[in-house]
Amino acid sequence: MAKDTRVLFVCLGNICRSPAAEGVFLHLLAQEGLEDRFVVDSAGTGGWHVGKPADRRMLAAAERRGIHLPSRARQLDAGDLSSFDHILTMDASNLADVQALAREVGSSSARIEPLVRYCRRMDAREVPDPYYGGPDGFEHVLDLLDDACRGLLEEVR
Numbered sequence: 001m002a003k004d005t006r007v008l009f010v011c012l013g014n015i016c017r018s019p020a021a022e023g024v025f026l027h028l029l030a031q032e033g034l035e036d037r038f039v040v041d042s043a044g045t046g047g048w049h050v051g052k053p054a055d056r057r058m059l060a061a062a063e064r065r066g067i068h069l070p071s072r073a074r075q076l077d078a079g080d081l082s083s084f085d086h087i088l089t090m091d092a093s094n095l096a097d098v099q100a101l102a103r104e105v106g107s108s109s110a111r112i113e114p115l116v117r118y119c120r121r122m123d124a125r126e127v128p129d130p131y132y133g134g135p136d137g138f139e140h141v142l143d144l145l146d147d148a149c150r151g152l153l154e155e156v157r
């Protein structure tokens with residue numbers, strides 16, 4: 001039996017983008033019957049929302065697409081850098097924060113990279129934070145995550 005591939009999605013608050021990425025990736029895995037081969041989680045660089053479910057606007061937008069978001073917010077910690085194989089960040093600020101933590105810790109076995117690197121159809125520099133915007137922002141994030149997570153799964157499966 002192949003070893004589990006461990007994938008961690010990271011954003012700022014862990015209530016909008018990264019829990020949605022986690023749910024979208026889990027949804028794709030379920031469709032492909034690959035759930036047993038992956039460990040999937042998400043975390044925030046900030047700790048303000050620890051313990052909370054995903055933002056209800058994001059929960060509702062995902063639910064309309066048949067995607068369940070099981071996440072409770074937690075903060076990224078140094079152990080994540082060695083316990084995950086892939087750490088996928090949403091924007092440049094998340095990427096810089098995770099890289100800074102990796103430098104601080106001194107060792108990281110995880111491959112740390114922007115999730116949008118795996119987009120195949122859409123052209124985006126980042127997954128923008130939808131928190132202070134309108135409903136379209138949540139739909140746009142889900143479209144981006146769908147595209148990027150499909151590309152990621154193709155790459156790591």
Ligand code: 4NP
Binds near residue numbers: 048
């Ligand atoms: P996320 O969005 O990083 O996609 O979870 C945010 C949610 C909350 C805050 C920032 C970003 N906040 O500052 O409370």
